[in-house]
Amino acid sequence: MVESQNCKYHPTAVACWRCRHCDVKFCNACVPEDTRSYLPKCTLCRRSLESLSIAQSIPPFWQKIGYLLLLPFNPASLVLISVFAVVFSLLPFGKIGAILFLLGLLPLIEFFFAAMESVASGENLKLKVSDFLTAKSKSMFIKLMLIYVFSVVLIVKLSAISSVIGIILAGFLILGLPASIIILMMEKSMFSMINPVKVGYIINLFGKAYIVLYAVILLASVLGIESFQLVESSSGFAKRLVVNWGLLYLTMIVFLMAGYLVYQFHQELNFTINRQTIFQVVDGPKADPMAEVNIMIQEGRFEDAQRMLLDKIKENELDYKASEKLIMLYAIQGQLSFLDKIAQSYFEVMVENRKVRHAAEFYFKLSKKKIDFTPNSIDVVAAITEEMKNKTQFLVALELIEKFNQKFKMVTGWERLYFTQAQLLVEFANRLPEAKLSLETILKRGTDQELLGKAENYLKAFE
Ligand SMILES: [Zn+2]
Ligand SMILES: [Zn+2]
Incomplete structure (x- = not known):
């Protein structure tokens, strides 16, 4: 199976x-x-x-070639490639030209690494020219050059001792170059770059993709050498400009491909930049903050679910979804004293934070599910019953006011409840005599001047 x-x-x-x-x-x-x-x-x-392996669900870079080829067509990359193409085309030949060329590569390589990192983090290319100008140098080119010089010296020295060792080492360095560049981007460290274990790990992990990347780099190098000879032999500025532009573009593409490869294998590479992108890339449902709780409930582990919900509420008392779920969970289990405690604070917090509409809906839901609960606070009852002045909810509001009045009699501010009750009775229930009774009670025993006036006017209006 x-x-x-x-x-x-x-x-x-x-x-x-x-x-x-x-x-x-x-x-x-x-x-x-x-x-x-x-x-x-x-x-x-x-x-x-x-x-x-999330890498399996992200298409390999050769299937995204069109996307990668188009990536440099954004203002920042185009400006930089073009500026450097012009600069390189103006350079004189000979030693001075070579030195100036290397100096020019310094910021350019930095930019290519930044582009690679951007693609590796799944953010496409959000580079701006201003970022490039203000970016802190990570000395990528210096690191690359140092390692390059160090490797060449090492190979020459070792070849003097044993040509076999020299050849093996040279082979490893050439084969490992893309992996080294990827490591340099990820860790910014020269020493990790030549760590054979890490280089071997990346080659092994990327497998087929590594070979394809390598082939692309070889192709780019051959094209580079060919066109460089063309540039050397031709004196026309325009021709040199075109060739240089093409070469810079091609180099950038190679970096972007390597970045995409990192993106694809992000998870396995234990690469901590922006893990969120993996969540955005994989199809399917998005992370749900209640998922863990739902799993616990599904597994019948109610106590664990309750603990998680209590943690959530402790962290953020306005996490009303957590409170509501916990209230329902206590209801299912018949833990009524816990239910009462959480529900009291839930409704108070909601009303204090002006989420009265939502609180009223939730109270309505509780009553539809026959979960008996009466808020202790008159402010809560007054606020939510005020919100329930509508055709579907008025009966629940009336019931709540009655329950509250039975439990607490006439606590400070009771006039408000009586007035809301009268309005509900008149406007939705069509129970005029009872409404009249409520209003008359306000007029007889009330002390709140504002509500006394309101009650008087209301009574007059329907007489
Ligand atoms: Zn799932
Ligand atoms: Zn487990």
Whole structure:
């Protein structure tokens, strides 16, 4: 039997994560982002999850070639490529020209690395010329050159001792060049760049993609050498400009491809830049903050679910979804004293924060589900019953006012409730005699001057 590749809790979604311990697969919706650790944790056992090769679900770069070829066509890249193409075309030949050329490469390589990093983080190319001018140099080119010189010296020295070792080392360095560049981009470290374990890891991980990237680099180099000879032999500025432009463009594309490769293998590379992008790239449901709680409920682990919800509420008392879920959970389990405690503070917080409409809807929902609850605060009752002055909710509002009045009699501010009650009775329930009774009670026993006036006017209006 073929093992299902789908999420246990969302059978239609492709799983991206697996817990070895629980032997459960999760989709992205089930795995909330954890900013504190690189790999998300299993909801059921809190161990780190392993990724089910997300690289598989992102198309390889040769399928995205059109996209990559078009990427440099943004103002920042075009300006820089063109400026440097002009500069390089103006350089004199000979030693001075070569030195100036190397100096020119300094900022350019920096820019290419930045572009590569941008693609690697899945952000397309958001480079601006101003970013480039103000960017802090990471000395990428210097690092590259130092390692290059160091490697050449090392190979020459070793070849003097044993030509076989020299050839093997040279082969490894040539083969490992793209991997080294990728490591340099990721870690900005010269020493990691020549770490054979890391280079080997990347080559092994990328596999076929590495060979394709290598072929592209070879092709670009051959084209480069060919056109360089053309430039050397031709004295026309325009011709040199075109060739230089083409070469710079091609070089940039190679960097972008390498960046895309990193993007694709992001997860496996243990590369911590902007992990969020992986969540945005993979199709399927988006991470749901309640996913973990839902899983716990589905697994019948109510206490764990309750603990998670309490944590959420503690973190943010305005997380009304968490409060509502917890209230429902307590209701299902008949834990009425807990229900009352959470619901009291939920309604108070909601009313204080002017989320009265939402609170009223939730109260309505509770009453439809026959969950008995009466807020202790008259402010809460006054606010939500005021919101329930409509054809669908007025009966629930009337019931609530009655329950409250029975429980608390005439607490300070009671006139407001009586007035709302009268309005509900007149405007929606068509129970005039009862409304009249409420208004008369306000007039007889009320002390709130404003409401006394209101009650008087209201009474006059329907007489
Ligand atoms: Zn899921
Ligand atoms: Zn687990």
